[in-house]
Amino acid sequence: MNTRIIRAIVRKDLRVVRRSRALMTPLIVLPVLLMIVFPTVVTFLPRLMGGAREAFAEMFRNLPDPVRAQFGGFTEATWIRVVHTQMLAPLMLLVPFMVANVIAADGFAGERERKTLEPLLYTPATDAELFVAKLLAAWLPAIMIAFGGAAVYAVIVNVMAWPVMQRVFFPDLTWIVMVLWMAPAFAALGLAGMLLVSLRVRGMQEATQLGGLFVLPVIALVVGEVRGAVLLGPSMAIVIGLLVWVIAGAMLLFGVKRFKRTSLVGKL
């Protein structure tokens, strides 16, 4: 494989993404909302809304016994730990998923829609090099944003919760596994889903609509966590991450067999 050609395509794709307001808006807004604004607001909800405290205490009482046993009785410190290490944790998986999904949509369906795919097909890049370049162009920014966002999240949470916690309590082991193991897996799932969809549809709009459906496993995980149906510990995070890697890998394998010049050119 010619890594120079791959790097050139990745650089070009990322430059094109950076220059698109339509793409950059969700790529900035979503991580800021999910990894900064939302956790900040939720951290202080019991303090900001006096009446909400009892509601959150009730919510805490309704959590499954193992979760409550893990955190003890309801206090503001407990609330902060529950919110960040359990309830909101899976939300951060949306970030790598969506970033990879959006960039992949632009790289596959978007490029075809703008008719800029054809000149790429005429370059000496092999099908495999094109495929790898397109994957990296979507996957690398997704995990970079996930890692960067996670670091910012950790700093913000510790700083803001300091008056209550009086110590650095975050991230815990589960969260570290989630960021380093699950986030890349969900990014791979996001782009694999978009790859499969893009191979079938012609337009970017159609691709984003269908490709977005692959977010459902993440939503299910979030809902499961909030409702206490899923208790995400380090082992569970490793198992779920592995499962997602396997699914994403299978989808990519399926996609690579169909990612052929001779097929792609038929949709130009």
Added chain:
Amino acid sequence: MTAPNAEGSAIVLERVVHRYGATVALRDLTLAVEHGEVFSLLGHNGAGKTTTVRIINGLLAPASGSVRVFGLSPLGDGARVRRRTAVLTESPTLDDRLTARETLRAFAEMYDVPAAEIRGRTESLLSEFGIADRANERVGGFSRGMKQRLALARALVHDPDLLFLDEPTAGLDPVATHQLHSTVREMSRSRGRTVVLCTHNLVEAQALSDRVAVLGEGQLLALGTPAELARRIAPRLEVSLEVEPAQTDAAVRVIGSDNGLTAVADRGGVVRVSGIVRDAVPSLASRLVGAGIALYRLEPHEPSLTDAYFALQHRQPAVRDTDGDEL
């Protein structure tokens, strides 16, 4: 149809068939393009020109037949073939969000141009195609003509041995068109590069091409130099005669209207004769002189490629050369 002589040819297609579903796009296409020539593929929309270019570059797999480019198979050795070819597509297909300079550099890297040469080549092409002043502007703000010039510069950034130009002057102003024609001639004549031109512009094809192939519904209808095709396919000429003005009517009567000839007194002393075959021109001159007509000038107007093209499109059977081979 006989196979072309493959020795030394840049491109050799032998009995190539391609289908899009039930539609046959190419039917037993056989032709060879020689090194250093400017070769035009002519034909209506859907004649198979773009399909041919895509097959030659390994973007499509033929259903049957053989394709060799510089002796390589575009499917098996696609990367090696495409390293030596370049395609200027009909629409510029540039990314509007990149600048002109970024576009050229990105494609230079994709074509694996040595890093040390990229800057020099990029700047030289930007300057040659009159884009240097706007090199750092995004392509989205360029006019159609500028985009086409940039697309051509992009096609040349790796100094290809074989250049495909699909409707290269569509949307270009006369100056840019002239510049493109000069580039094509320079590529071929001075640098020995092979140029394949896919065009509807028959005048352009006649002016630039060493040889042309006319395709119709995926079939090769004719192949040869523009002059050969014009003579073979549209053999009847128009001839202008300048005679003594007082003898104009007499000249028209001598010419008569036999054998499909039409003679019209154009203006004082000039008679236009149409529908005459080339071989009949000397006897026409001798008939006039023999009848006492003072013939001052005889100017045959050769049929053009355009005449041949339109004659071909109304005459589907393949053309054969003097040896009986299909052209």
